[in-house]
Amino acid sequence: MIHVALAGNPNTGKTSLFNILTGSYEYVGNWTGVTVEKKVGTLRNKKGELVDLPGIYSLNPLSRDEGVATQFLIAESFTSVLNIVDASQIERNLYLTVQLLEYGKPVIIGLNMMDVARGRGFMINETELSARLGVPVLPIVARTGAGCQELGAELAHTEHQQALTFALDYGPVLERAIKRLVDMIPDGVTLPKRWLAIQLFEGNALIRELLESHITAEQLAQLQTDTERDVCASSSDARSLPHYIRLVRGAFITGVMEGAVTRTQNETYTLS
Numbered sequence: 001m002i003h004v005a006l007a008g009n010p011n012t013g014k015t016s017l018f019n020i021l022t023g024s025y026e027y028v029g030n031w032t033g034v035t036v037e038k039k040v041g042t043l044r045n046k047k048g049e050l051v052d053l054p055g056i057y058s059l060n061p062l063s064r065d066e067g068v069a070t071q072f073l074i075a076e077s078f079t080s081v082l083n084i085v086d087a088s089q090i091e092r093n094l095y096l097t098v099q100l101l102e103y104g105k106p107v108i109i110g111l112n113m114m115d116v117a118r119g120r121g122f123m124i125n126e127t128e129l130s131a132r133l134g135v136p137v138l139p140i141v142a143r144t145g146a147g148c149q150e151l152g153a154e155l156a157h158t159e160h161q162q163a164l165t166f167a168l169d170y171g172p173v174l175e176r177a178i179k180r181l182v183d184m185i186p187d188g189v190t191l192p193k194r195w196l197a198i199q200l201f202e203g204n205a206l207i208r209e210l211l212e213s214h215i216t217a218e219q220l221a222q223l224q225t226d227t228e229r230d231v232c233a234s235s236s237d238a239r240s241l242p243h244y245i246r247l248v249r250g251a252f253i254t255g256v257m258e259g260a261v262t263r264t265q266n267e268t269y270t271l272s
């Protein structure tokens, strides 16, 4: 049995894809602490389950509702993540993708809204995108179901897939701090430590709470303050530690876009 988490930005076709991939589904009550309903469906091939996570732009939650997806990654057991990416808004969508890749569980990307992207003149080289992100990328149109069967079949392979080794290079100053924090996290913590460290430095309150049960709040605050000071001193662009992290990710995403996405001159904006 595989347990797949469906994650993506709001309005990217998550519900459409969920309904196509699952024959039936049930609401299994609300997510803990919020009024968002939890929806779990059985995959059509009966080989596992799909859990619909609320749409988010980042794992660094701005509200309790947004925290549901992060809480899921922290507390629940699952096999892989199906990350739905809006091909017509690919640059913005890849921000969440980077955070999911950093988590390290197998990720499959369902590149949705391919019709919209084509209509806007985007040419996406899926093979190149897949190579640069290190995970399978399957183009789909969730509104019509195009490509979704192939995507469902690909999900079945994730059960025995290795953990990802995706690691952005955050530069010597932040990398040193990440290593320090990783070394402070006790071995009993089974969550990916590098991901926890980056999320803490990014200002993720849920992760700070989690780490505070292993490391004192004072130690964490001190490390965060020192790291912010050192990072901002070393980078003329960085205004804060979270800002620096966004810049590094943004540069990576720009590179991915340059290699995998081109836009034709004639923008037709055809309606699907």
Ligand code: GDP
Pocket (backbone or CB within 6 Å): 009, 010, 011, 012, 013, 014, 015, 016, 017, 055, 112, 113, 114, 115, 116, 140, 141, 142, 143, 144, 272
């Ligand atoms: P969610 O908010 O992420 O759950 O997205 P929905 O599944 O509710 O889809 C949002 C809107 O986008 C709906 O009007 C869908 O019909 C539409 N939509 C979903 N997938 C596609 C697609 O691949 N192409 C087009 N053109 N529209 C889509």
Ligand code: MG
Pocket (backbone or CB within 6 Å): 014, 015, 016
């Ligand atoms: Mg939805």
Ligand code: K
Pocket (backbone or CB within 6 Å): 231, 232, 233, 235, 236, 237, 238, 239
């Ligand atoms: K600076």
